Amino acid sequence: MPTQCKSCNGIYEKTQRDGTLYFHACAPVANPAYQPDPTKPNFDTVETIERAQKRDENIDDSPAAATAAGRDKNPNAPLPIKAAGRGTQ
Numbered sequence: 398m399p400t401q402c403k404s405c406n407g408i409y410e411k412t413q414r415d416g417t418l419y420f421h422a423c424a425p426v427a428n429p430a431y432q433p434d435p436t437k438p439n440f441d442t443v444e445t446i447e448r449a450q451k452r453d454e455n456i457d458d459s460p461a462a463a464t465a466a467g468r469d470k471n472p473n474a475p476l477p478i479k480a481a482g483r484g485t486q
């Protein structure tokens with residue numbers, strides 16, 4: 398069953414065709430502060446920034462996240478994702 402990210406509206410499957418898990422992270426967006434005039438020769442759409450409310454389902458394995466998850470008492474405590482964003486539906 399597909400999952401839709403409420404931050405970027407991207408639709409994806411949590412399990413890929415080869416059986417491996419997919420951890421969604423929203424793609425960056427064009428940075429309006431650095432977009433030159435599209436009528437000028439040096440127009441560049443490569444300048445990007447992370448979107449507000451970005452979702453990143455990759456595991457946060459930072460020491461702070463491990464401590465917050467209680468890994469000091471339970472080494473198998475699940476680690477959180479990096480950013481929940483606006484969630485999924």
Ligand SMILES: [Zn+2]
Nearest residue numbers: 402404405423
């Ligand atoms: Zn997303």
